Amino acid sequence: MSDVKNPKVRFAPSPTGQLHLGSARTALFNYLYAKHHDGSFYLRIEDTDKARSKQEHVEQICSSLEWLGLKWDGEPLFQSARLNEYHNVVQTLLDNNSAYRCFCSKDVLETARVEGSYKYPGTCRNLSEENIKMHMNSGEGFVVRLSIPEGETHFDDMIYGTVHVKHDEIDDFIIARSDGNPTYNLVVVVDDHEMEITHVIRGEDHISNTPKQILIYNALGYTVPEFAHLPMILGPDKKRLSKRHGAPGVQQFKNDGYLPDALLNYLALLGWNPGSDDEIFTLNELIALFEMSHVHKKGAVYDEQKLTWISGQHMSRLGTANILGGIHAINKDWGDGFDTQYIYSVLDLLKQRSKSLLDFIDQSSYFFSDPQFYDEKSSKKNWKDDATSQIMNDFKKRLEAVEEWDADLIETSLRKIAEENNLSAGKLIHPTRLALSGIPSGPSLFTLMTILGKDVCIRRLTKALNIFPLES
RNA sequence: GGCCCGUUCGUCUAGUGGUUAGGACUCCAGGUUUUCAUCCUGGCAACAGGAGUUCGAUUCUCCUACGGGCUACCA
Structure with missing residues (x-):
């Protein structure tokens, strides 16, 4: 066991879209890490991009997390409610000379970038007080940039190991936009500090943001948390799965009838291994087994076939009552009008044959x-002529006479008729199945008949006898 | 262009300085079954390439190739 005690982690989605597979995996690993070490898992909504953030996405993300069973501790923190705090921090950085105002126009910098200059040239880095006053008095807009000192920053990533970054690789990046609103790198630091986050667990796409954020921590005198950067989830073309790139939303999996534990189970296996050959786990088992040291760096391709298999495994292992609960979550009227014992018989008979709740x-x-x-x-x-009807009619009459509706007795009776008519049992079984279920395959015919009950079987056989053999 | 990361069956992965390189999904073949599914058994299938270190490299080092991430007044 690790010596980590009560870590505080957070999942910090931006509500610019629904919760998709990649972010769900990030949420899961945060959750597993926290719960494995008796820590807390917080939710923070990163809605500083006013143009793209939407309330409906906030709701969608929360309900997806709830469906998955990843319960967050406390109340979600909304960044949009903390704008004043960020303004103060920007002012602090300005006051202690860690940041400066930049009056360069967006267009000029954009042009330079297109021409191959990838870094901000530092034009406004050392403007005189007078110069700054002049710009401000003339009402010019400005952004605030962090002043990157000379040197190098390094951090020990729980997955990547020690990462070194030379400061001349880092731009004097913007921490406050010209409209005064803070940018991601700034708010993330301010909030992680405010929330006393001890472990920042996020996607690998953030690894190059980390040194920038550490520089802000340092400029503010904050304690730097631990970092863990998770590998990406890839599409079949090995490109990162993203909203744009066909990443399915979690909602989709719910609608498709997957059990939340099955999805979680599959997601956990993308980039992590349990240290054994076992592959099927409930959420609680994942919590018990999760180790960050078993997470690797390589991106993993999402494979729906394996998900489907895992889903089927969960279907057959899950308790009958839980399956029923899942079905009712999809369709609350399912099974209405039938008694509980009957419903449970059906559940027990079919769950191990099913790949999903919908299936x-x-x-x-x-x-x-x-x-x-x-x-x-x-x-x-299987029922192409009157000869079949003849025998089926006999069979029906025989069934009507059966006193005790029992699988063995039904089978005996069927086989006897087949024998009397010099036919294989299949000649009777197939048309019976067809008459009772309408489809050519399914579970054992005799248990099926037992569950259906005598009245229903006779009724369906009678109906079939009126219809078959079909015309043309 | 620059910086960082990665590379074991098609996919998810285990693994060691000397292994018949293991498991799982998919696929194929058998078995079970009235059928289909499940299930069971078996099979196909991998260390990106090149140097170096070494008695010996899939494992360690370097290079190349390929793939990915970042390089926004997005997060």
């Missing part, structure tokens, strides 16, 4: 309503 609902439909359609191919193959 389950689909497979179980004929337990709740008589078939409206009959599979065409199977109809032609």
Whole structure:
């Protein structure tokens, strides 16, 4: 066990879109790390980009996290509510000469960049007091840039190891825009400090922001937290999965009938390994097993087939009552009008055959309503003539006479008729299945009939006898 | 252009200075089953390339290639 005690971590999405796979994984690893070490997991909404942030995304992100079961501690912190605080910090940095006002126009700098000059030239870095006053008096807009000192910054990343960055690689980056609003690198530091975050766990795309942020921590005299940068989740083309690049939203997985634990399980395996050959875990098991040292640096390609397999594993392992809960979350009317024992029989019979809740609902439909359609191919193959109808009619009569509706007795009765008519049992089984379920495949016919009950079976057989063999 | 990171079966991954390079998903073949699915058994399939260090490198070092990230008045 590690000696880390009660870490405080945060998941800090910007509400510019729904919670997608990549950010869900980041949230998960933060959560696992925190809970494994008896720490806290906080939520912070990074909504300083007013143009792109939307309330509906905030709600969507929260409900996705709730669905996944990643409960955050306390109340979410909204950056938009802390603008005054950021202004004060910018002023502090200006006052202690860690930052300066820059009056260069956006266009000029943009042009220079296009021409190959990737770094800010430092034009306004050492303006005189008078010069600054002159600019300000004339009402010119300005941004505030951090003044990067000479030297080098390094930090020990929990995943990447020690990262060294020379300061001449770092631009005098902007911490406050010309409209006075702070930028990401500034607010992240201010808030992580305010929230007393001990471990910053985020995507690898932030690794080059880290030294910039450390410089701000230093300029403000704040304690620098630990960092862990997670590998990216990639699309099939090995490009980073992003909102733009077809990253599915978490909501989509919910709608597709995946169990939250199954999604979490799959996500955990992208970039992390449990140190054993086991692959199926509940969230609590993941918490117990999670170690940052088992996270590696390589990006992982998202593979829906493996997710589907994991989902199927969770379906068959999950308790029947929990499956029912999941189904009701999708469709609260499911199973209405049927008694609990009947519903549980169906659940037990089909859950290990299902890849997802939706798949389950689909497979179980004929337990709740008589078939409206009959599979065409199977109809032609298994009930193509009057001879079949003849035998099916006999079978129906025999069933009507059965006193005790029991799988074994039904089977015996069916096989007996087949034998009497010199037919293989399949000649009777297939048309019966078709008549009862409308489809050519499914669980054991005899247990299926037992669950359905005598009345329903007779009713469906009668209906089928009126219809089959199908015309044309 | 610059900085940083990565590279083991198609995919997710384990692994060691000497291994038949292991597992999982997918796929294929059998088995089980009334059918389909599950399940069981078996199979296909990988150390990016080149130097160097070494008795010996997949493992250590360097180079190259390829891939990724960052290089915004986005976060």
